[in-house]
Amino acid sequence: MIIGSIVYSSKFVRELRQLPNEIATVAIRKEKIFRDNPLYPSLRLHALQGKLKGLWSISITGGYRIIFERESNGEILFISVGKHDIYRNL
Secondary structure (H helix, E strand, O other): OOOEEEEEEEHHHHHHHHHHHHHHHHHHHHHHHHHHHOEEEEEEHHHHHHHHHHHHEEEEEOOOEEEEEEOOOEEEEEEEEEHHOOOOOO
């Protein structure tokens, strides 16, 4: 997967601001890793299934995820960030 630019939805920005500081710091660090090497093992990159088909997830910590969409122009749209239950809120 080649990473073009990353765009942030307003929902993602709002959720990121609400994360505990230590989780937000890790999320920012994981985004940098994602930009450099999206297949880095600790990101646990995977495509989502079912009603979320077409979306992707990377791991921030064991309990927190970033959900994103790959646009046809190569752009990445970060949609949501939060605990594992964010899948239910999409």
